[in-house]
Amino acid sequence: MRRVLLAVLLASVFAPPPALHAQGFRFTPRIQPEARLDAVADRYASALLMAGANAAMGYYVRTGVAVGAGVAGSPDGTVGAVRADLAVRYLLDPFAEYKWGPYAGGGLTVRRDGARRARAGLMLVLGVEGRRAKRWTPALEFALGEGTRLALVLRRSRANGR
Numbered sequence: 001m002r003r004v005l006l007a008v009l010l011a012s013v014f015a016p017p018p019a020l021h022a023q024g025f026r027f028t029p030r031i032q033p034e035a036r037l038d039a040v041a042d043r044y045a046s047a048l049l050m051a052g053a054n055a056a057m058g059y060y061v062r063t064g065v066a067v068g069a070g071v072a073g074s075p076d077g078t079v080g081a082v083r084a085d086l087a088v089r090y091l092l093d094p095f096a097e098y099k100w101g102p103y104a105g106g107g108l109t110v111r112r113d114g115a116r117r118a119r120a121g122l123m124l125v126l127g128v129e130g131r132r133a134k135r136w137t138p139a140l141e142f143a144l145g146e147g148t149r150l151a152l153v154l155r156r157s158r159a160n161g162r
Helices: 002-014
Strands: 032-041 046-056 061-074 077-091 101-113 119-129 136-144 148-156
Touching: 032 061, 046 077, 061 101, 077 119
Parallel strands: none
Antiparallel strands: 032 046, 032 148, 046 061, 061 077, 077 101, 101 119, 119 136, 136 148
16 A cells, blocks of 8 residues: 555656646747838927837736847938837737737937937837738837837748747
């Protein structure tokens, strides 16, 4: 009887538990590239085409970086503009259970318009991702930081989740 109890105890300690229905989601983190078109309203307006990538830091958090170039208005006319962003986003629907997936986050941004000195600042981001497509997922973002920004974003769709 002792051997049977010992065998049952050892089997219950070392045997892997069966997966529960609630554990059916398999998290597969990977780098998620994105392309974005940004319109920035500051003292002078600018439009930028940006490229970036983000990585999952868990189920709910994504950290991303984006860099881009475009044009900006200035007293001298139209000048070149560049910007780089580092942002952390908290997803409210990371498992894509709903059609729309809102998120909020913040980070740092660096912007330079023409010959003006580069300016760095904090950034606050609010956004919503649309329904996943086969290859790309659209998103719309509103951000404050070195100007007010509205961005149309296309992110590579993840195999599961957002």
